[in-house]
Amino acid sequence: xxxxxxxxxxxxxxxxxxxxxxxxxxxxxxxxxxxxxxxxxxxxxxxxxxxxxxxxxxxxxxxxxxxxxxxxxxxxxxxxxxxxxxxxxxxxxxxxxxxxxxxxxxxxxxxxxxxxxxxxxxxxxxxxxxxxxxxxxxxxxxxxxxxxxxxxxxxxxxxxxxxxxxxxxxxxxxxxxxxxxxxxxxxxxxxxxxxxxxxxxxxxxxxxxxxxxxxxxxxxxxxxxxxxxxxxxxxxxxxxxxxxxxxxxxxxxxxxxxxxxxxxxxxxxxxxxxxxxxxxxxxxxxxxxxxxxxxxxxxxxxxxxxxxxxxxxxxxxxxxxxxxxxxxxxxxxxxxxxxxxxxxxxxxxxxxxxxxxxxxxxxxxxxxxxxxxxxxxxxxxxxxxxxxxxxxxxxxxxxxxxxxxxxxxxxxxxxxxxxxxxxxxxxxxxxxxxxxxxxxxxxxxxxxxxxxxxxxxxxxxxxxxxxxxxxxxxxxxxxxxxxxxxxxxxxxx
Amino acid sequence: xxxxxxxxxxxxxxxxxxxxxxxxxxxxxxxxxxxxxxxxxxxxxxxxxxxxxxxxxxxxxxxxxxxxxxxxxxxxxxxxxxxxxxxxxxxxxxxxxxxxxxxxxxxxxxxxxxxxxxxxxxxxxxxx
Numbered sequence: 001x002x003x004x005x006x007x008x009x010x011x012x013x014x015x016x017x018x019x020x021x022x023x024x025x026x027x028x029x030x031x032x033x034x035x036x037x038x039x040x041x042x043x044x045x046x047x048x049x050x051x052x053x054x055x056x057x058x059x060x061x062x063x064x065x066x067x068x069x070x071x072x073x074x075x076x077x078x079x080x081x082x083x084x085x086x087x088x089x090x091x092x093x094x095x096x097x098x099x100x101x102x103x104x105x106x107x108x109x110x111x112x113x114x115x116x117x118x119x120x121x122x123x124x125x126x127x128x129x130x131x132x133x134x135x136x137x138x139x140x141x142x143x144x145x146x147x148x149x150x151x152x153x154x155x156x157x158x159x160x161x162x163x164x165x166x167x168x169x170x171x172x173x174x175x176x177x178x179x180x181x182x183x184x185x186x187x188x189x190x191x192x193x194x195x196x197x198x199x200x201x202x203x204x205x206x207x208x209x210x211x212x213x214x215x216x217x218x219x220x221x222x223x224x225x226x227x228x229x230x231x232x233x234x235x236x237x238x239x240x241x242x243x244x245x246x247x248x249x250x251x252x253x254x255x256x257x258x259x260x261x262x263x264x265x266x267x268x269x270x271x272x273x274x275x276x277x278x279x280x281x282x283x284x285x286x287x288x289x290x291x292x293x294x295x296x297x298x299x300x301x302x303x304x305x306x307x308x309x310x311x312x313x314x315x316x317x318x319x320x321x322x323x324x325x326x327x328x329x330x331x332x333x334x335x336x337x338x339x340x341x342x343x344x345x346x347x348x349x350x351x352x353x354x355x356x357x358x359x360x361x362x363x364x365x366x367x368x369x370x371x372x373x374x375x376x377x378x379x380x381x382x383x384x385x386x387x388x389x390x391x392x393x394x395x396x397x398x399x400x401x402x403x404x405x406x407x408x409x410x411x412x413x414x415x416x417x418x419x420x421x422x423x424x425x426x427x428x429x430x431x432x433x434x435x436x437x438x439x440x441x442x443x444x445x446x447x448x449x450x451x452x453x454x455x456x457x458x459x460x461x462x463x464x465x466x467x468x469x470x471x472x473x474x475x476x477x478x479x480x481x482x483x484x485x486x487x488x489x490x491x492x493x
Numbered sequence: 494x495x496x497x498x499x500x501x502x503x504x505x506x507x508x509x510x511x512x513x514x515x516x517x518x519x520x521x522x523x524x525x526x527x528x529x530x531x532x533x534x535x536x537x538x539x540x541x542x543x544x545x546x547x548x549x550x551x552x553x554x555x556x557x558x559x560x561x562x563x564x565x566x567x568x569x570x571x572x573x574x575x576x577x578x579x580x581x582x583x584x585x586x587x588x589x590x591x592x593x594x595x596x597x598x599x600x601x602x603x604x605x606x607x608x609x610x611x612x613x614x615x616x617x618x619x620x621x
Contacts (some may be wrong), residue, residue, distance in 0.1 A: 106587060155578075178558065191548070256498045419556075420556040420557055421557070423557060423559070426527065428616070477530075478530040478532060478555055481532035481533070482532050482533075482580065
């Protein structure tokens with residue numbers, strides 16, 4: 001007897017399915033004289049033996065990958081509450097629009113005269129993002145959030161150099177995304193960590209102390225921060241920074257918390273990256289690529305990457321003539337398909353729809369918070385915006401940790417939340433439902449979390465063995481990290 | 494939790510063992526428990542200058558990557574190369590075989606550090 005489940009559990013690697021001589025193609029008869037590779041290709045470029053690619057038929061390949069696809073979990077299947085990632089539903093209209101022939105068949109080397117429509121899309125998206133952020137201009141080039149961060153920090157560095165200053169220090173709160181310090185170091189700065197206060201937010205005093213040193217280039221802050229809490233002092237911080245000639249970089253990963261409600265431009269941000277694959281619903285997480293446009297204040301406009309899209313009358317142009325530019329940060333014009341999807345989303349939502357999106361995201365996060373408060377510990381109790389960070393301290397008394405809770409959630413059919421982040425919350429479970437979820441899905445998740453809390457009370461040992469219903473059980477993550485096997489090797493015969 | 498009394502401790506949970514002008518540096522039992530299973534350690538180059546409050550390296554666990562700070566200022570004269578192949582030494586013997594680096598320091602290097610009793614009190618005050 002066989003059933004689908006057991007088949008799926010025994011899925012081999014495609015290499016192991018290889019059968020000598022089996023192919024998935026038919027080549028036509030050779031109609032030119034055969035050439036000896038050794039006579040035409042330099043010896044250094046010739047391989048001595050055949051690459052051991054899997055020998056499989058078309059149906060082998062289709063079945064293998066179709067079976068594997070059934071192991072996948074995606075936002076098309078259910079709630080994906082990965083905090084700080086904004087795993088919202090990707091509306092099908094975006095895909096419909098980006099597949100229109102005039103868009104899908106564009107070539108990046110087409111002359112400007114023949115791509116006026118594409119340039120109009122980019123210009124419109126820039127205008128929309130300016131309206132959302134309240135900033136002066138936007139570059140669409142960066143291909144991801146961290147790439148946007150780097151672009152923003154390089155513009156800040158260039159702006160300082162233009163003033164003849166070589167400031168070295170970037171201030172970063174201890175609750176920051178890991179990409180912030182990595183970006184600062186990569187852009188040539190030194191990182192100084194700022195401790196959060198008891199509410200998990202930033203105080204003015206530690207920042208002021210560092211600013212007095214005169215060597216601070218910028219503060220990088222996420223708003224709302226990684227606890228999902230608004231930084232109440234952000235405008236005053238921006239004022240302090242500007243007074244001392246420093247810049248405010250704002251990490252826009254959490255922009256889903258205030259679109260249509262508040263504008264980073266009014267908070268005093270000088271540069272802000274926007275993850276189109278989070279806030280603006282383009283595919284995310286294995287489905288990429290991403291897009292990380294950067295919005296800037298007037299002070300950074302001269303340093304934007306080239307080309308910019310400019311409009312005069314009804315005509316659009318790609319303009320390279322910006323003497324102070326940091327240059328190009330990406331081939332051609334960024335991930336254009338993602339830009340089209342994001343614009344499709346913005347236009348289909350409209351201004352009022354985007355505001356409702358944010359309100360829905362905040363409402364959903366707070367519904368989860370109210371439903372699970374008291375069952376899971378809430379270390380920081382400031383008002384939540386689009387996400388809520390619980391921790392495992394209650395369950396840890398029974399020996400159950402966030403990893404056990406996350407693995408058990410798989411048995412209940414949910415993707416786990418972000419774990420062990422932000423670092424200022426030990427045993428963190430960071431839940432971001434997004435506005436995509438209706439109350440039924442939220443209730444199902446809340447019931448699962450409650451059931452796990454009960455299991456932690458009554459049968460903690462069972463949770464250490466979770467998950468029980470997945471194709472593979474709990475993996476040895478430590479061994480996988482210490483002794484990774486990165487490629488398949490033919491078993492010795 | 495008992496802290497070895499022969500060394501000094503920092504608020505960022507590193508220890509410093511002084512012998513003449515050479516200080517051996519590692520992370521505490523508490524720090525390794527918080528990190529969980531260590532899978533990779535990045536240490537400074539021999540000859541590098543280290544100073545308190547400035548990241549000297551990284552420790553990666555299954556949960557997170559954390560910066561390591563040197564509790565003392567000076568020059569790195571030796572790093573624990575055994576950690577390359579056996580990062581788990583930090584979990585097994587944080588106060589012994591899991592040491593991180595040796596730093597040549599100038600006099601007064603231990604200023605501002607805590608002794609074992611003070612570190613114990615610090616941990617208790619932090620709610621651990």
